[in-house]
Structures are given as C-alpha cells and as structure tokens.
Amino acid sequence: MELELKGITKRFGSLLANHQIDLTVAPGQVHALLGENGAGKSTLMNVLYGLLQPDEGEILINGQAVSFASPRDAIAAGIGMVHQHFMLVPVFTVAENVTLGIEETGLAERDGAPSYLRFLAGALKLAGVLDRRRTRRDVRELSRRYGLDIDPDVMVENLPVGIQQRVEIVKALVRNAKVLILDEPTAVLTPAETEDLFRIIRQLKDGGTSIVFISHKLREVQAIADTITVLRRGAVAGDKPPTATEDELAAMMVGRNVQLRVSKTEAKPGPAVLDVDGLTVADETGRVWVNEMSFQVRAGEILGVAGVQGNGQTELCEALMGLRPTIAGTVSLNGRDLTRATPAQRLRAGVSYVPEDRQEDGLIGAFSVADNMVLDQYKQPPFASGIRLNLDAIAANAATRVKEFDVRTTSAQTPVGTLSGGNQQKVILARELGHEHKVLIASQPTRGLDVGSIEFVHRRIVEQRDRGVAVLIVSAELDEIYALADRIAVMYEGRITGFRPPTVPAEELGRLMAGGTEEAPGPGPEAATTEAAPEAGIPGASQ
Amino acid sequence: MSAHEPAADPPPAASPAGTATTAPKPEEPGERRSFGQLLRQSVTEGNSFTVTVLAIFAALVVGGLINAFTNTTVLHAWSNLFSDPGHAFGQAWDTATGAYVALFEGSVFNPHTVAALFQQASISAAVHDGYLSAVFGPLSETCVQATPLILAGLAVALPYQAGLFNIGGQGQFIGGAIVATFLGYAVSLPPVIHVIVCVLGGFVGGAAIGWIPGELKARTGAHEVIVTIMLNYIMAYFLSYLLAYHYLMQAPGTVNPITRAIAGNAHLPQLFGSHLRINAGFLLALACALAVWWLLSRTTVGFEFRAIGKNPNASRVAGINVERNWVLVMLIAGGLAGLAGAAVIQGTDFTLNDQSFGTYGIDAITVALLGLGRPLGVVLAGLLFGALHAGAPLMQAATSTPVDMVEVLQAVVVLMVAAPPLVRAIFRLRGGGGSLLVLAKGWNG
Numbered sequence: 001m002e003l004e005l006k007g008i009t010k011r012f013g014s015l016l017a018n019h020q021i022d023l024t025v026a027p028g029q030v031h032a033l034l035g036e037n038g039a040g041k042s043t044l045m046n047v048l049y050g051l052l053q054p055d056e057g058e059i060l061i062n063g064q065a066v067s068f069a070s071p072r073d074a075i076a077a078g079i080g081m082v083h084q085h086f087m088l089v090p091v092f093t094v095a096e097n098v099t100l101g102i103e104e105t106g107l108a109e110r111d112g113a114p115s116y117l118r119f120l121a122g123a124l125k126l127a128g129v130l131d132r133r134r135t136r137r138d139v140r141e142l143s144r145r146y147g148l149d150i151d152p153d154v155m156v157e158n159l160p161v162g163i164q165q166r167v168e169i170v171k172a173l174v175r176n177a178k179v180l181i182l183d184e185p186t187a188v189l190t191p192a193e194t195e196d197l198f199r200i201i202r203q204l205k206d207g208g209t210s211i212v213f214i215s216h217k218l219r220e221v222q223a224i225a226d227t228i229t230v231l232r233r234g235a236v237a238g239d240k241p242p243t244a245t246e247d248e249l250a251a252m253m254v255g256r257n258v259q260l261r262v263s264k265t266e267a268k269p270g271p272a273v274l275d276v277d278g279l280t281v282a283d284e285t286g287r288v289w290v291n292e293m294s295f296q297v298r299a300g301e302i303l304g305v306a307g308v309q310g311n312g313q314t315e316l317c318e319a320l321m322g323l324r325p326t327i328a329g330t331v332s333l334n335g336r337d338l339t340r341a342t343p344a345q346r347l348r349a350g351v352s353y354v355p356e357d358r359q360e361d362g363l364i365g366a367f368s369v370a371d372n373m374v375l376d377q378y379k380q381p382p383f384a385s386g387i388r389l390n391l392d393a394i395a396a397n398a399a400t401r402v403k404e405f406d407v408r409t410t411s412a413q414t415p416v417g418t419l420s421g422g423n424q425q426k427v428i429l430a431r432e433l434g435h436e437h438k439v440l441i442a443s444q445p446t447r448g449l450d451v452g453s454i455e456f457v458h459r460r461i462v463e464q465r466d467r468g469v470a471v472l473i474v475s476a477e478l479d480e481i482y483a484l485a486d487r488i489a490v491m492y493e494g495r496i497t498g499f500r501p502p503t504v505p506a507e508e509l510g511r512l513m514a515g516g517t518e519e520a521p522g523p524g525p526e527a528a529t530t531e532a533a534p535e536a537g538i539p540g541a542s543q
Numbered sequence: 544m545s546a547h548e549p550a551a552d553p554p555p556a557a558s559p560a561g562t563a564t565t566a567p568k569p570e571e572p573g574e575r576r577s578f579g580q581l582l583r584q585s586v587t588e589g590n591s592f593t594v595t596v597l598a599i600f601a602a603l604v605v606g607g608l609i610n611a612f613t614n615t616t617v618l619h620a621w622s623n624l625f626s627d628p629g630h631a632f633g634q635a636w637d638t639a640t641g642a643y644v645a646l647f648e649g650s651v652f653n654p655h656t657v658a659a660l661f662q663q664a665s666i667s668a669a670v671h672d673g674y675l676s677a678v679f680g681p682l683s684e685t686c687v688q689a690t691p692l693i694l695a696g697l698a699v700a701l702p703y704q705a706g707l708f709n710i711g712g713q714g715q716f717i718g719g720a721i722v723a724t725f726l727g728y729a730v731s732l733p734p735v736i737h738v739i740v741c742v743l744g745g746f747v748g749g750a751a752i753g754w755i756p757g758e759l760k761a762r763t764g765a766h767e768v769i770v771t772i773m774l775n776y777i778m779a780y781f782l783s784y785l786l787a788y789h790y791l792m793q794a795p796g797t798v799n800p801i802t803r804a805i806a807g808n809a810h811l812p813q814l815f816g817s818h819l820r821i822n823a824g825f826l827l828a829l830a831c832a833l834a835v836w837w838l839l840s841r842t843t844v845g846f847e848f849r850a851i852g853k854n855p856n857a858s859r860v861a862g863i864n865v866e867r868n869w870v871l872v873m874l875i876a877g878g879l880a881g882l883a884g885a886a887v888i889q890g891t892d893f894t895l896n897d898q899s900f901g902t903y904g905i906d907a908i909t910v911a912l913l914g915l916g917r918p919l920g921v922v923l924a925g926l927l928f929g930a931l932h933a934g935a936p937l938m939q940a941a942t943s944t945p946v947d948m949v950e951v952l953q954a955v956v957v958l959m960v961a962a963p964p965l966v967r968a969i970f971r972l973r974g975g976g977g978s979l980l981v982l983a984k985g986w987n988g
Binding site: 321323342343344345346347348353355360361362363364365366367371375376378379384387388389391 | 841842843844845846849850853854856857858859860861862863864
C-alpha cells in the first residue's frame with residue numbers, strides 16, 4: 001500500500017505546527033521521520049492517524065484521497081500506530097489487550113462441527129461471550145511469524161517495557177495494519193531491546209509492511225531507515241538517504257552546523273571531593289539496589305557511570321542526594337560526612353543535582369520559570385529575608401539566567417511545564433549551576449533532548465569540570481558516557497563491575513554492563529589500566 | 544516518563560537555532576491587546592472566573608424554576624394554561640423573582656427601610672430609634688453570616704494549595720469554640736486583653752485538632768480526608784460529653800447541653816453600635832484572608848506549601864521537608880477553623896451548645912471550592928453564601944419560599960463549579976479543549 005501526504009498544514013491557534021508537508025511512504029519501506037522535539041513529527045502522525053484534522057492538504061492511499069475523522073477510520077484504512085506512551089491496560093493479559101476494541105464474541109467456527117455445537121456457538125455470540133481462544137491463537141501466530149516472543153496469557157503489567165511495545169505492535173498487526181507508525185519507539189528501550197526492535201522492524205518490512213519511524217536519534221535512523229525525511233520547525237527540511245553522514249543530518253535537523261561530540265581537553269584531576277565508601281541502599285521492600293559501592297570523584301574530572309537502566313543507578317543518585325535511606329556505608333564531601341544529611345543539607349554543602357526525571361523530580365510544572373530557578377535556593381539571600389520572599393530578586397535572577405542559559409520562553413513567568421524538554425533541562429542546569437557547588441551529579445542529563453540541546457548540556461558539563469567541579473554522570477547512553485567521561489565505572493545489579501578509561505572499546509563496556517567481572521577487582525583509577533579480564537562472570541544481562 | 548511530545552508543542556521554543564525561514568511566527572510577548580479584547584477572550588474561552596460567575600447565574604435560574612414550579616399558586620395557574628396563558632407565565636415569573644427580591648432585601652438592601660428612615664422627624668431620632676441601623680441591617684447580617692464561612696473556608700483553601708483536602712473544619716471549629724468559650728467564662732481579664740486571649744485560645748484549640756491529621760499523615764501516611772472526617776465525629780461527641788456534666792462545661796442550674804455565657808469583656812466589639820450585629824470578627828476574617836494571601840504568595844513558607852501541593856517529588860529533591868510542611872499547613876488551617884468557632888461564640892452566640900457548629904465545616908468546603916481555593920475567592924464566596932443565609936429568613940417570611948431554597952442554590956452553584964465542562968456546554972463556551980491530547984497519554988505516562 002502506498003501512502004501519500006500532500007500539503008498537510010495544521011495550526012494550533014497562531015502556531016503553525018505543520019506547514020505544507022509532503023511525504024510519500026513506499027510499500028515495504030522503513031521511512032524515518034527525523035526532527036527535533038517540537039518539529040511537528042507527532043502532530044503530523046496524529047493527523048495521519050485521525051487524531052487531528054488537518055487544516056489543509058490531503059491524505060492519499062494508493063492514489064485515492066481519504067479522510068480520517070477518527071483513529072477508527074485510520075485503522076480501517078490499514079494504518080497502525082504505536083504511541084510513545086503505550087495505550088495498554090496493565091491488569092489485562094496480552095490477549096485481552098490485543099482484542100480490546102475488536103472483541104470477537106462466540107466460539108470460533110470449526111469445519112464439520114455438529115449442528116448443536118454451531119447453535120451453541122451462535123448463542124454464545126449473541127450473549128456476548130468473548131472468544132478468547134481465537135485471539136490467543138492469533139497472538140501466538142503473529143509472535144511466531146515475526147519472532148516477537150510474546151506469551152498471550154501474561155498480565156501486561158508484569159512485562160518489561162520492550163515486550164509491552166511488541167504487544168502494541170501486535171495490536172496494530174491484528175487490525176491488519178499495512179503502515180505502522182512508531183513514535184519515538186526507542187526512547188524507552190535499552191540498547192539490547194533496541195536491537196531486538198530493529199530485527200522485528202526488518203522482519204515486518206520483509207513481510208510487506210511499511211514502517212514510519214519517528215525519532216530524533218541520528219544513529220538509529222541511519223541504522224534502520226530506507227529513506228529519511230527531516231522536519232524542522234513544522235516544515236520538511238529535506239530528504240536524505242541513510243548513507244548521509246550524521247553531521248549532514250544534524251545540520252539539516254537543527255538548521256546550522258552542530259558539534260555532535262563536545263570537544264574537551266585532558267582532565268586535570270585534583271584531590272578526591274566526593275568519597276563513597278561501601279554504600280548500600282535498599283527500597284521499602286528490602287530489595288538491595290546498591291550493594292557496597294565504593295568510588296571517588298576527584299575535582300576536575302568527570303566520572304561516568306554506565307549501565308543498563310534499572311541496575312541501581314536511580315537508587316544510587318537518590319541515596320547520594322539523601323532521598324533514600326542508606327543501609328550501610330558512608331558518603332562524604334571533602335572529608336565531611338554526609339551519610340545522614342537531609343537533601344537540603346547536602347545542597348547547602350555544595351552538591352548540585354540534575355535528576356533523571358526532570359518533570360517528576362526536577363521541576364514543578366505549574367510554577368513559573370523564575371520560581372523553578374530558585375526551587376532549592378528560595379530560602380537563602382538574596383531571594384528571601386526572614387520568611388519574606390524577595391520577588392524582585394527572584395525575577396532579576398531569572399532574567400539573567402534565562403539569558404545566560406538561552407532558555408527559550410515567552411517570559412520568566414511562563415509555567416515551566418509548557419516549555420520543551422530541552423528548555424526545561426536548561427532551567428534545571430541554570431538553577432543547579434547557579435548556586436555554590438563542588439559536586440555535580442547528573443542523571444541521564446540529555447534523555448529525550450534534541451541534538452542542539454544535547455550539545456548545549458554537554459558543553460556546560462565539561463565547563464563545570466574545567467572549573468574544578470567533581471562531576472558524576474549517570475547515563476544509559478554509551479555515546480554520552482564516551483563523550484563526557486574521563487573515567488568510566490560500569491554498574492551492574494548494584495555493583496561496580498569495573499573502572500575503565502574512556503578509550504575502552506564498546507564491546508568491553510558491554511561485557512561489563514552484562515555483569516562480566518574482572519579477574520582482580522580493584523576499584524579506583526589504577527584498575528582501569530589493567531588489561532581486559534577473561535570472559536568469566538555471569539552471562540546474560542537483563543532482557 | 545511523561546516527557547512526551549505534546550501535539551501542540553510550540554516548535555520555535557524547541558529549536559536552538561534562530562535562523563529558520565519557514566518558522567511559524569510565535570506570539571510576540573510585546574503585542575498588547577486591549578482590555579476589551581482580553582475580556583471578550585476570557586469570557587468566550589471560559590476561564591475559571593467566567594465559569595464561576597456563569598455557574599452562579601445558572602444556579603439562580605435553576606433555583607427560580609424549581610421555586611416557581613413547586614408553588615401551588617403557580618401550578619394552579621398552569622392548569623389554566625390554555626384559557627389564560629399570560630397568567631400562568633406571569634405567576635411563575637412573579638414567584639421566582641419575588642423570592643429573589645426578598646432574598647436581596649434581606650441580605651443587601653431593603654428600600655422600605657429607607658422610606659421609614661425619611662419619615663423620622665430628625666436624624667438624631669432616626670439614629671436613636673434604630674431606623675438608620677435598619678437600613679444597614681441586611682448588610683450587617685450578611686457580614687455576620689459570612690465571618691465563620693470565610694474563616695472556615697480559608698481552613699480548606701490553604702491546605703488545598705498544599706495538596707491536602709481538609710474536611711475537618713467542623714472538628715477544628717469545635718476545638719476552637721471550646722477553648723474560646725472556656726476562656727470566656729472561666730477567667731476574668733481586663734476588656735481588650737480578654738478578647739485577644741479568647742481569640743488566640745480559639746486559634747490554639749483549632750490548631751490542636753488540625754495538627755492531629757497532619758502529624759498522622761507525616762508519620763504514618765494516614766490519609767488526611769479519613770482522619771479529618773473521623774475527627775469531626777469525635778469532636779462533636781466530645782462536645783456533647785463536655786456539655787453533659789456540670790463539673791465539665793455545662794452551665795450550672797440547667798439540664799440543657801449549653802455552657803454559661805462568656806464574660807462581657809470577651810465579646811468581640813460591635814462595629815456600628817448595638818443595633819447592628821456586625822462585629823470585629825468580620826475584620827478578623829478579612830485580616831486572616833489577607834494574611835493567608837500574603838503567606839502563600841510572599842513568603843518562603845507559602846512557597847513551600849505551593850511547591851508540595853504541585854509536585855511533592857520535585858519539592859523533596861529541592862530539599863523541602865514535605866512532611867513537616869504537611870503538619871504546619873494543617874496546624875494553621877486548624878487554627879483558622881478554630882478562629883471561626885471563636886468568632887461565632889465571641890461575636891454573636893456568647894454561649895456554646897451542642898449545635899453551635901452548625902454546618903460551617905461542610906459549608907466551608909463549598910466556599911473554598913467556589914472561591915477556587917484562593918483567599919480573595921474565599922472572601923467573595925463567603926460573602927455570597929453569607930448573603931444567602933442572611934436573606935433566607937425574610938424570603939421565607941415574605942414569600943413563603945422555604946429557607947431550604949438557599950441550600951438548593953448552594954448545591955447547584957457547587958455542582959456547576961465542580962463541573963466546568965457542564966457550564967461551558969450550557970453557555971456554549973470554547974476552551975477547555977485538549978480532549979484529543981488526553982488520548983495521547985498512556986497509563987505509564
């Protein structure tokens with residue numbers, strides 16, 4: 001099936017989200033839609049999926065103009081969509097989720113069944129009894145054909161994110177999707193899960209399904225796409241073959257040349273500032289997330305903690321900030337013990353923190369940009385005297401910081417929740433780098449950000465290092481670790497499986513991320529120089 | 544992971560480059576629109592203020608209809624609809640409006656009192672005989688009725704800003720009233736000091752009751768709604784217990800559940816002479832509203848309250864002690880409800896009985912809801928409901944419309960305010976859209 005979008009224009013009030021967009025998706029192709037956050041990718045796909053009505057332009061299927069009043073029409077025309085945030089019912093099984101909305105009632109008809117059975121089936125159908133067997137069979141069949149490895153009887157809430165995504169894909173396939181839209185499908189996946197997804201996409205492609213792959217990650221697009229269309233500010237910036245270089249794509253996406261890998265000089269590490277010794281952290285249920293971890297971060301160096309998500313990185317950061325109780329071990333800053341300190345005390349002692357989930361933990365969406373910029377400093381002068389807030393000082397601070405960090409906002413009084421991800425992260429950085437600090441802890445500092453913003457954030461972090469701040473970066477993106485770290489610590493199941501210099505090959509890091517241990521474990525920079533350990537250790541990382 | 548890309552995310556804000564040529568034009572912050580345009584936009588798009596005003600209007604219409612079609616005279620007129628249609632409609636209109644006119648005369652201004660005033664021989668005679676007071680009587684009564692509603696409404700609105708739902712206005716009111724009454728009759732103090740001591744006592748009594756749910760939530764996570772509701776019962780029965788024994792608080796020589804009258808020194812001073820019931824309690828309520836506004840918008844304490852109300856997680860990360868703030872905000876809220884108790888005892892009732900708490904605790908929730916959880920809104924909503932309460936008796940006397948009509952009006956207003964889409968649908972307002980965006984959110988979003 002050939003799909004064609006012609007001159008699609010969509011406005012939201014005075015804002016032009018899509019402007020005269022033309023797009024042709026050939027049958028059996030992976031067509032990547034590349035663009036920064038807010039470039040109009042999701043709007044375009046929502047138009048295609050019938051969630052939004054275009055103000056101008058038309059959608060053609062096999063040359064025939066169609067119009068979708070709702071997703072129901074789009075689905076009937078053979079278009080399927082996997083949203084960035086899944087639309088699954090967590091307490092239903094896979095099969096139940098797949099049938100939701102297209103429930104088949106009655107029993108599946110079998111040839112040669114006696115008439116009384118057929119009568120029974122008809123009665124059940126009328127009574128609205130669900131035909132579970134049929135969907136389970138369909139799910140199994142699709143799972144086998146595309147190597148999805150899904151059990152139809154498992155409760156969705158018990159599945160890892162990567163498998164939930166496959167359930168979404170099956171949902172679309174069961175509805176006979178010929179064009180499958182994947183909206184930022186890798187945003188929630190681990191590197192291994194991404195590989196699996198790519199394998200599935202290739203299999204779907206071979207089966208004749210067209211894929212629209214929406215992303216802002218250059219490397220992924222290069223790896224999977226047959227054609228790349230770049231969107232910038234709501235309009236098509238151009239088409240590229242997958243052989244185009246990253247720099248070409250990035251420049252087209254952002255509209256100027258960007259530096260993908262921030263340039264930095266050799267680190268000049270000073271004395272250890274942050275000293276973590278035997279830190280052990282558990283959650284409310286008693287599960288141990290961080291297990292006797294020891295490391296030091298020195299002034300003027302960036303320690304990058306690599307690892308697959310969910311190996312205790314979140315808990316490590318929270319424990320370092322005093323948000324989670326420590327069971328054993330100590331945390332000290334310049335020799336001062338902070339193990340039992342409250343978050344406020346740690347902040348005052350000179351720890352700056354960029355949390356992993358900026359909307360949940362980093363910002364108060366309903367508060368203005370100005371208020372968010374003093375969120376952990378509002379009690380200190382000049383922002384307050386006694387209990388009185390000094391609104392002028394808060395506004396003045398916001399004005400300087402907005403300019404200094406190039407935050408794109410209509411005003412400092414705008415609620416921060418309405419800003420784009422990159423600008424939200426800039427607000428957090430402006431705040432955290434604005435107060436006196438000796439240590440910067442940044443967890444997934446560029447997750448979900450576009451190329452331009454990543455460049456900005458990375459530059460600022462390296463700048464901090466050069467000023468003598470001890471920087472701890474936790475990231476699941478190996479690219480980010482390589483770009484920033486002066487020393488890499490790999491975390492697996494709450495332990496550090498090894499320290500390595502940034503010149504270490506990715507395969508070696510991958511082995512450590514999967515739990516491979518060293519022959520002579522010795523934390524510290526010295527261990528990083530020892531030669532690669534044999535292939536011992538626990539095989540098989542998480543899914 | 545709610546960092547998804549909303550469909551209406553403004554592209555210009557997201558792109559770091561400032562060179563794009565096809566960029567849609569963002570709304571310039573410098574572009575000024577006239578006040579008229581803003582007003583028209585705010586009305587048609589149905590912001591919360593517009594919705595509230597329209598909700599009140601809609602409630603008046605609904606109340607009028609109910610009133611007209613439950614009246615026997617009107618129903619009789621309708622039975623002769625075809626022989627005399629004008630009479631039927633006229634009767635319905637007269638009944639509905641008559642009730643509202645009486646309500647207005649009882650709560651704001653009654654022209655008859657002005658006529659009576661001008662029939663007096665001299666100004667001094669008019670003042671002396673209370674004719675002048677009669678003119679302002681309705682307004683005075685409205686303020687008196689509004690006083691506890693505003694104070695108790697603030698006790699709901701303040702924790703609401705901090706993300707807590709205080710249903711315990713009644714229990715806190717009783718706590719304040721008990722302490723204020725006890726200090727009022729049991730101790731003997733000089734004039735001004737006695738008033739202050741009793742008012743402060745009322746604050747402390749309410750704060751103590753408010754502190755309990757706050758502390759329990761902070762320590763054990765017990766939900767404040769459950770605890771405050773239960774405390775309402777506990778306090779109501781505790782009051783009955785206190786009023787059942789002479790050695791506790793029951794007045795000597797009576798079998799009724801009532802205390803002795805508080806000392807004259809403990810009375811809140813009347814503002815405009817003895818003919819008008821309006822007293823310093825009303826000023827206290829206004830001062831408290833101002834104080835709550837100042838606290839919320841101008842202090843670090845209020846900053847923390849609002850922060851934990853909007854996003855407790857981010858607040859915790861920013862070093863705010865969320866639990867301590869829960870305790871503090873419930874403490875202050877309890878104190879405000881306690882002041883409502885003190886204002887009723889010291890301003891108008893002077894004794895405490897087992898029904899003194901009335902329905903203030905529950906009305907406070909509707910006042911806070913109608914006031915959109917903001918101090919100024921609470922004052923306006925308190926005055927509106929105060930006016931309804933003040934005018935009800937005259938409405939019943941003059942038009943034999945039951946006072947319960949006031950409850951109907953309150954209920955419809957709150958129903959409408961709680962369901963803005965309903966008001967938007969009735970008045971065909973735009974705005975409040977985004978239903979499509981909701982579709983783009985998943986359960987793990």
